[in-house]
Amino acid sequence: MMEVISLRREFHKHPELGFTEFWTASKVVEILESLNYKVLYGRDVIDEQSRRGVPTQNILDEAFSRASQHGANQTILERMTGGNTAVVGVLEGKRKGPTVAFRFDMDALPIQESTNAEHFPFSLGFNSKFNGNMHACAHDGHTAMGLALAERLANRDFCGTLKLIFQPAEEGGRGAYAMTQKGVVDDVDFIFCSHLGLDLPLGEVHGGNSTFLASSKLEVEFHGVPSHAGGTPEKGCNALLGAATALLNIHALPRFSGGITRVNVGILKGGTAANIIPQQASMVVEVRSDKADICDELLNRVYKIIKHSAEMHGLTYETKIIGGSTTIQPDPELVSIVLQEAKKINGFTTFKEDSDVSVGSEDASFFINRVQELGGKGTYMNIGSPLPAPHHHHEFDIDENVLPLAVNLLENIARRMLS
Template sequence: MSTAIEWRRDLHAHPEVGFTEFRTASRVAGALADLGWEVVTGPDAMVAGERLGVPPEAVLDAAYQRAEAEGGDPRFLPAMRGGHTAVVATLKGPARGRAVGLRADMDALPILESSESGHRPTRDGFASRWSGTMHACGHDGHVGMAVELAQRLAADPPEASVTIFFQPAEEGGRGGRAMAPTGLVDGIDLFLAVHLGLSLPTGALTPSNDGLLANSKLRAVFHGRAAHASLAPQDGRNALLGAASATLALQGLTRVAGHQTRVAVGRISGGTSSNIVPDIAEVLLETRADDGAINADLEERARAMLTGAAQMHGLTVEVELIGSVTTARADLSAAEAVTAAGRAAGLRVVEPAADSAVASDDATALMRRVQAHGGAATYVGLGADLAGPHHTPGFDFDEAALAPGVDFLEQLIRT
């Protein structure tokens, strides 16, 4: 079994959501340090104040303790306490050589993985051991490819300097924006983020995807007043009713002609019992658009709807931005380099799948930072046949896609 598959399966069995990737990040840092890569971790690899949607301290502590008990690397864990789970590893080439940067995201999703016998991770014994959390987007494969690539390059160093940005909290658009301001990408000449799947078959490669949407993720908490639902309903202020009204209103948010836009409510919760007027309720939602200004307008109007729903029911509401993603466009030179390397590695170069053009990824924050400092960047789709769609309990990808993916990255670096 290849290194990429071994790592992929280990991480798939031990999934960690954004800013709790203590086991994953510490093991990555240890593995690359042992190979001779220069490793930066913890607060030095990300700007703490730029993180959005950081889990509560109790959640972070529990995840940290679990990582300690489940094979986290003790050399690197302490620097990561509190959710500082970024890792930046560099293998330096000649002083005047080209600098190549690669993004590998590490986080999983809050999804209960399928236990069906036909689901390969379940059948083959590497399904999630941590119920309610799952790698359902291919990030475990991204890390696996990056570690195998690091092994190859350490064994036979290239002329180029190579930096791998192991990014936390891609889901929700939180980790890239926290890593970009460190300046660790500022000297990169060629940067790419590679994503498995994206409706592309195994063996296919998309050199660029300029359709990634800007994204704002919001948490709205409605506050009302509890009361007996039968004896004194008039004394209550129903927070759940306000949240439900806001949810319905958001679905009717006017779209923008000529642009791709999305509005979605992913979770609504509140209340304690059928005979108690709920005094608190929470809504998690997002807006997306193919233009940053249009997304900002959608976000502003969504906030107004949340406030209006609260006022309508005599409530107050707190709205918090918990994730934010911008757009980015690929540089032609970067896409051309990817095309050449992909073909040399035996991959078939294709156009992006239509449905991948409405996704979002906060690698765009790193791409824009690289471009602002004179480098070229692109977002690459690497084909992998899927057993189930992204972000679903039955998600799984064809592991045969990993080896040619590593070959392609090595070819790109050595060209």
């Protein structure tokens, strides 16, 4: 039987950023195929043109080569070239019934993992082997859970169809949209998504989570005219000054009375030397709200600020959406089922219908919303684990005791929905 903790540790050692999950995805394919699932991957389950924030070709090539060097199956890798690292496992039951999907994210973060002796993965030797990358948000655990669930249902003793979605590039809200555009969940009747951790007590389960914020992430490039900053400054058009003007005005946007709002310019780059008027500048902007329409309005105002900031300084500019998500409204029926099944498992002790912790944004929202649009139902679960450090921290880790509990919960849900 598959050992979910050992599997999690193996994925933890091989963290890969969004759309570079070549090693991870290839292992997922191998395991699903060994369990006799129908496995779809690469361009079969992701719309290549709809992907957001895809790394440069050099980064993709380096990650592909690294996966090969670490033993990834070359034949599988070849079907994922260009960063098409999505995987879907499908298993037909012995009798007809609904299609039930579970989603698991696979990507890591650009963080150098701690080598502090008290950091559990380092002390036990399963810390990151990929320099500068780290599983600092429990996606290693999610992937392991998905595969353990796959094994539990492999005998096909159920009614309907089980669909296991292994998604790349959750961080930044990039992967789910492109999979949704490919139609991956268009045949799904019920979808369950989940997250470990959140610094909740071990044994706490939230049947739904409606706290996620809609978000849009925008990359902007400003183009000006270079000139000598001392001799002929009037001949130049300062791209960095235009970007800075935009930054200040974006952060001056008013908050909205009808909902929660967030704006942030997280990256600002530009210029080449102190004595040259900057010809190029770039920035990355993020807006969020608990209301999708407010998020859209914030983004529209950001576009106006960028346009007029560029005009003020005689610049041209380009914008590109590089990530996003929307809100989630869990279906009460599925929330109730999650909690009923959790109460049957020894180890779960605290049960809540909705989340009382804010966890930012989540692009599983695209999967859930698409299923609901087509008449199905969905929910997003929180499964608690205390944390030694926050999510996205270099000393992040989970209490591994949550992993078998979580797999038991997913199996209970799957068997009930497919009974």
